[in-house]
Amino acid sequence: MSNALLKTPRDRAGDLLRDPLQIATELALRLATTANARDQAGGHAAQEREWIRESGLLTLSIPSAYGGQGADWPTVYQVIRILARADSALAHIFGFHHLQLAGIQLYGTTQQQRRFLTQTVEQNLFWGNALNPLDKRTAATEADYGFQIDGVKSFSSGSVGSDWLTISAWHEETQSALIGVVPTRQLGVSVQADWDAFGQKQTDSGNVHFNQVSLPSTQVLQAPGIKPTAQATLRSQLAQLILVNLYLGIGEGAFEAARSYIAQEARPWFASGVAAAGADPLVQHRFGKLWLKLRPASVLADHAAQALERLFRLGAAVTAQQRGELAVSVAEAKVLAHAAGVDVSSEIFELTGARSTSAKFGFDRYWRNVRVHSLHDPVDYKIRDLGRYALDGTLPEPSAYS
CATH class of the missing domain: 2.40.110.10 (Butyryl-CoA Dehydrogenase, subunit A, domain 2)
Structure with a gap:
């Protein structure tokens, strides 16, 4: 893929915006070519981070008033999920870049927003x-x-x-x-x-x-000593939904890797009586169960993203009640995405078999990545919050994680 495809979100005529999801898909394909080798090597992916910078996607969430693309949060989360299917580490970096930009919008004054967001667009800055x-x-x-x-x-x-x-x-x-x-x-x-x-x-x-x-x-x-407003506490919900879409992207990436392997590499078990592994009714049954882990998690993630978008655009008018109800939606998505990512990335090996554990495939990276990332904050406390809400309507207390 040539760099010309990734240098700007605008088309080559310079007038119309290209679809950010298409740009993300192209970028994900490019990242996938080196993802396994880089995962094994570790370290800093300097070149690949430049590919993200060249894609133009660093300005995706910045309002158009400051020169950005003004995308809504559901679109940003879809981009994160697309990238995570190929490379969840760089999807994490990309998502957290936009989390910092959101923080400027939630905490900063109008002058600070104009200064830092405009500067980010003009200099194509990467935030950590x-x-x-x-x-x-x-x-x-x-x-x-x-x-x-x-x-x-x-x-x-x-x-x-x-x-x-x-x-x-x-x-x-x-x-x-x-x-x-x-x-x-x-x-x-x-x-x-x-x-x-x-x-x-x-x-x-x-x-x-x-x-x-x-x-x-x-x-x-x-400043210290200032009690955060309901609007400011949206940052933790933005962060939690980044994690949700990372887990989902990893689960979907593992699912697709297993599906492709079974179609192209796997041999049917001798007792199955079928000529192809994908024709084994037990494999089909298990794939159906994996799909049923991913699908509801995806639906709840998208629902929560839409709810967050509505509150984010309300600005200072966000109420504590609205914020609490959003936290419930995000917790629901988080719990299901956590389970889907961990379960799917582990259970695929029961379907792909012993030869799929070869390092040349690198399928273990899906489980390792989601297992590490899913420990960001204990999912049991999300389930507790949901239990309290289900029992007596108590909304989650705002914190950096809830």
Whole structure:
């Protein structure tokens, strides 16, 4: 595939926008050619991240008023799912890039939105995450210009190779966190490429160190001591739906890999009495059960994406009740997508057989990737939230994970 296909979301006449789902499909095919080898090697996928940048999809969620494509969130999530079928690590980085852009829209002032979103479009910036809310080792100290940031932040997805970072830092005096943005190459910021999990190997999710980093007040999106609005707490729901679509994409990728293998490589079991593995009624039965894991999860994910889109466009008018009802929809999707991704990526081996475990196929990466990513936050607490809601209508308490 030539780079010309991926350089811009506009067609070659420069007037009409190309379909982002088609661009994502082309990009996914390109990523798939090296996905297995890169998964085995680990490290930083610098070239492939440039392919994402060249695709034009980094501006997908940015409002047209700031020069972006103004896509709705259901479209963004579909792109994430398409990419995850081929390469869930880079789909993760892509999704978290848009999560940072959403944070600017949810927390930032009009001036901050115009500055950072317009700059992202003009410079085709790639954003990374250093906002792990459970890691309070990064401290914010007040200074004349704003705050000084010191410490370390773990699980910083997309930090390696990023241009800007969204960060959080603990403010001791108010016993709360601030949220801000800094250039990744700013003096005092050091990104460690030390992510060593057995899955999602190329998510660039290592540690970020801050040593006397200056954070001007103009780059503080949410000051410490400020209670988040219902609108601001939509960020956690945006993040959870990114995970949902990653799990689904991985499950769908595993399903397609198994289907293709059975059609092209697998031999029927001698006792089946059929000439082709796909004609075995037991294989057909099991594939039907796998489909029934993926299908309802997909429906609930799409439903939740539509609900989130409606609230996101309401802006400051979002109520706590609406936000809580959205959290229920997202939790439903999360639980089913979690189970679908883990189950499908594991059970395909019972259908593809021993030869499919060869490293040349790399089918194990689907299970390893979803298993690692599904531990982002305990799914049992989502089920608990749903149980409370089913029993007495209690809505989930807003948090960084619910």
